[in-house]
Amino acid sequence: MGWDIQNLFRSHAWGIANSLHRRGLNNETAADLTQDTFVRVLTTPPPAASGNFNPKAYLYKISRNLGTNYQKREALITTVAIDDASVPEIADQKPSPEDIVHSRQCLLQTYNALAELPERTRQAFEMHRLGERTIAEIGEELGISTSRAWALIRDAYKHILSRVDAF
Incomplete structure (x- = not known):
């Protein structure tokens, strides 16, 4: 089966980004993961499939998995918001x-x-x-x-x- 990545991107990129956004990701992250989806398809194409293979479903599955992995990684990271004035107090200016x-x-x-x-x-x-x-x-x-x-x-x-x- 031949993959026309440009056509698939034009047809499905907006929908993939929108579905990731609906899953709770911000617009920038959704756009990044959409690109990662297509990079994943380019670098590791799907296995040889039977005649009824659905590229759209395959793309959405990859994006969903990438989104889930991203959310799991983010859940492990604890972030603390600090203002710009506090940064010099935190950073150690001494060389190691x-x-x-x-x-x-x-x-x-x-x-x-x-x-x-x-x-x-x-x-x-x-x-x-x-x-x-x-x-x-x-x-x-x-x-x-x-x-x-x-x-x-x-x-x-x-x-x-x-x-x-x-x-």
């Missing part, structure tokens, strides 16, 4: 111990990577990144062209990124 260790390791790797750079490249990078100088200012101070200053800074960035496990 793992994040602290990782940050320290990255800093050490960065320090070591900077130490590996040639003197002029390191100096140009530090002037740009730490001294907040423009590339033209760096070129003028080091007595090189701006394109050469940019090349030194770019090389430093590449070197550091190759040595640091930032992620």
Whole structure:
């Protein structure tokens, strides 16, 4: 049997969403589950059926099962309504111990990577990144062209990124 998904969607999507809405789901959830119904049919088509197979009934059965599963999952979740002003009080702003260790390791790797750079490249990078100088200012101070200053800074960035496990 051939499935014309576009035709089935045009013919039955509104009815499926409406039936899910009547079962107590809000409009957005009903629309999402309607799409999930058709995705389910696309990814796992129905088994080979006899001559009297009813695609409409099959679609409604899938949507009903998805709706039931959704409602069961929602029943397990306890939600508490809070206002926007309370969120900063709840969230812990401190980094986790793992994040602290990782940050320290990255800093050490960065320090070591900077130490590996040639003197002029390191100096140009530090002037740009730490001294907040423009590339033209760096070129003028080091007595090189701006394109050469940019090349030194770019090389430093590449070197550091190759040595640091930032992620």
